[in-house]
Amino acid sequence: MSGRVLVGVKRVIDYAVKIRVKPDNSGVVTDGVKHSMNPFCEIAVEEAVKLKEKKFIKEVVAVSCGPQQAQETIRTALAMGADRGIHVEVTGKDYDTLGPLQVSKIFAALAKKEDAQLLILGKQAIDDDCNQTGQMTAALLDWPQGTFASEVSLEGDKIKVVREIDGGLETIKINTPAVLTADLRLNTPRYATLPNIMKAKKKKIAQVKPADLGVDITSRLEVLRVDEPPQRLAGVTVETVDDLVAKLKESGTI
């Protein structure tokens, strides 16, 4: 086993920012808006670094797809303890239409190229909430997947994963190599300490294009329109249940 873990990190609009829809309804405003690493990706990086500290794996490689600024996100991962980074350069219109299917193809190609033992991703990104990349990548690689992981332990060449599911928790044991996606309670990401931020400068970030990996990133989807959710109207208070029923009948709801 190569002992190498690939971690996907996505640069998204910071969770605290007020989102604005572009006036032409083609998308949301991203220019000049604060971006940071997707919180679930932070959890994924933390898990990978912890595995390395426990000596289960040897190397953590942080990967991000996007324009030049994606390197900042990779650098944050390096400051958290990743060993090196890979920046898959996708810019302009290609970046606007980049979605889980293309990213999965890229990750699958990289996982093979880097001989990865494990691929850890966040369960979903907070901008599109797709929750697809991990699953698609596993399918493309024909690898087992442990998604919504809230606990991960390596046992020999198998991985025990406790998953958060609707009914509670599910424990599975899967073979490696595998894909894991991190859920909220998997761990608490560490702060990038100042010494590590300084050290991260010396770590390498390789640049590669999707074409170099043999991946076609043309999108099969077209965004027609983006709108804000309708404004919530004020409610009406009623005195009794009979009033409620009457009002509901009036509005045609029942």
Add this chain to the structure above:
Amino acid sequence: MFHVGIKSTVCACAHGRLSTKMALPVGALRLNQLAVSRNFYKFTCCVGARSLSDNVSSKPVPSSATEVAGDHLIYTRDHFALQESLRKIVDQEINPHVDQWEAEGTFPAHKVFKILGNAGFLGVNKPVEYGGLGLDFSYSIAVSEELGNIRCGGVPMAIGVQTDMATPALARFGSAELKEEFLLPSIAGDKVACLGVSEVGAGSDVSSILTKAVKKGDEYVINGGKMWTTNGTQADWICLLANTSDGPPHRNKSLICLPMNLPGVHIARKIEKLGMWSSDTAEVFFDDVRVPCKNIVGQEGMGFTYQMLQFQEERLWAVGNIVTMMDNIIQETIQYTRQRKIFKLPVLYHQSVNFRLAELQTEVELLRSLLHRATALYIKGNDVTKLASMAKLKAGRLAREVGDSCLQYWGGMGFTSDVLVSRFYRDSRLLSIGGGADEVMLAIICKYMDTLPKK
């Protein structure tokens, strides 16, 4: 469906995480609050519950402090990475508790300093041999600007004492043994420091302090008292300025590292103040306190000079803090006045209001430029006493104007304890007094302008 509970096992790595090893109920309560607050942030983001803009123009208003790394006067990508990481600590470990600490009149310095120390933020420009990062002062200013995002003045002030008031002289002039005992743990966040310079009878006039350290064998016997001691009720050691001989007042003083648990050290009282409530300020008395002579920092008699040398850094640091705070107050005032209507129009749309805010923001930018200019010159080895004094003078006065004007626009709400602007109004008043009063700054500037009466 999401359980928000305490994780019973937290990674044992020493990376600045609030320890779950605390078995005390109080500690568990804190951790729960922390877990709740952290999970809350993550909770809202994972259900995609982001706030949407109101009816505002689609043009994003970038905060004046975020500039592109390549274009900034003194900050590089590393400075911004530093600020991002520090911001996370502020958002997750400090701000959720500020209201409570303000109400209690103190904050847990050991806990907070340990978190900051673990992440490397207490020794930014301190020597690497003692756990510091050996970076230049521009990084310290980056830290001070980011700490301005703390929602009170008391906690950043306390941190500033630890990093840039009680320790610079020790770092530069202290013996290896002394640095091992006091500087190393202060940078690590294991020991809380305080500064003992001002006295009841001597503040601006440092040379007239009365605390005496008399040599007896290989010990100093210290008698006297200190006032306005930030962190005083919690500190492990005090950097004390005392008279060690009978010579001329600028040459008879020394800095001494004094453990606060020595017999004879009395913390007389915690002082009740107009603002800075979360910072515990003490009046301390020294009654025949014995300390080894080797605890003196550098040379005997040089204490006054050492103290003066670090004033430039102290003053610029305070300016960094307040510039961010003023930015935040102005932004919050804009947000409030945009949605608050009077006579059917948002308060913000009245010209007297938006024009005044424009004036204030202009002056904040001027002060920020002065700060960065002075810092840029300082890290190149220049003496920036004049510029630092000007910046401190302007900072104190501008903060009072910003606080006063903005509070007015909040109306009745501004007068309540529920809003940040009233706390800022109280906290920022200290800036014209502490760390060198406005009048002292003016005298320094006059000296440089050669306009003082000749002796």
